[in-house]
Amino acid sequence: DTAVSQTPKYLVTQMGNDKSIKCEQNLGHDTMYWYKQDSKKFLKIMFSYNNKELIINETVPNRFSPKSPDKAHLNLHINSLELGDSAVYFCASSQDPGRVNTEAFFGQGTRLTVV
Amino acid sequence: GENVEQHPSTLSVQEGDSAVIKCTYSDSASNYFPWYKQELGKRPQLIIDIRSNVGEKKDQRIAVTLNKTAKHFSLHITETQPEDSAVYFCAAASGGGADGLTFGKGTHLIIQP
Numbered sequence: 001d002t003a004v005s006q007t008p009k010y011l012v013t014q015m016g017n018d019k020s021i022k023c024e025q026n027l028g029h030d031t032m033y034w035y036k037q038d039s040k041k042f043l044k045i046m047f048s049y050n051n052k053e054l055i056i057n058e059t060v061p062n063r064f065s066p067k068s069p070d071k072a073h074l075n076l077h078i079n080s081l082e083l084g085d086s087a088v089y090f091c092a093s094s095q096d097p098g099r100v101n102t103e104a105f106f107g108q109g110t111r112l113t114v115v
Numbered sequence: 116g117e118n119v120e121q122h123p124s125t126l127s128v129q130e131g132d133s134a135v136i137k138c139t140y141s142d143s144a145s146n147y148f149p150w151y152k153q154e155l156g157k158r159p160q161l162i163i164d165i166r167s168n169v170g171e172k173k174d175q176r177i178a179v180t181l182n183k184t185a186k187h188f189s190l191h192i193t194e195t196q197p198e199d200s201a202v203y204f205c206a207a208a209s210g211g212g213a214d215g216l217t218f219g220k221g222t223h224l225i226i227q228p
Contacts, residue, residue, distance in 0.1 A: 042218070042220050
């Protein structure tokens with residue numbers, strides 16, 4: 001009974017392609033995120049989203065876009081993939097009532113390899 | 116924005132000894148400081164967190180201390196065991212989920228048998 005699940009687990013694709021990664025959480029959380037973990041294991045926030053606002057990290061290229069069909073899902077779309085996009089992408093969610101941070105639960109990650 | 120520095124990048128200790136990992140943050144508005152453990156090929160998982168109204172928190176062999184004035188916080192693991200081997204990340208956040216977590220660069224903890 002996975003709390004945060006993302007698919008696929010592995011994704012190998014050619015440069016220039018467009019791809020999507022799906023994420024679902026069954027925790028009833030209000031806020032979902034996408035993080036990127038590079039080859040040096042550095043974890044960096046890309047997006048945070050709840051039903052009221054989308055916060056985009058200014059360093060994220062506009063080829064990346066989050067799409068939320070409903071509160072339990074936050075998918076990541078990537079256009080015109082580049083070699084430098086190769087990384088592990090983690091979806092996460094948290095419940096942050098009244099602007100108070102709580103534990104973020106992570107999905108199992110999607111290892112994206114661009115060739 | 117927030118900047119979190121973490122040291123050391125690699126830490127090797129003998130089984131049974133203690134391990135200490137240190138982090139500093141830059142944004143005085145940060146008020147939530149979690150620590151995550153990531154085993155090879157797995158997802159990051161929370162092991163302990165502390166809020167800015169508390170100076171120390173302990174959970175069995177794990178403790179975290181926070182010095183708001185100096186803007187630094189530390190993770191202490193006592194009586195280390197082989198299963199403690201992993202990458203540990205500190206993080207900082209403020210004001211609810213909107214900005215997400217700002218992570219340190221991680222510490223690879225190696226427990227020598």
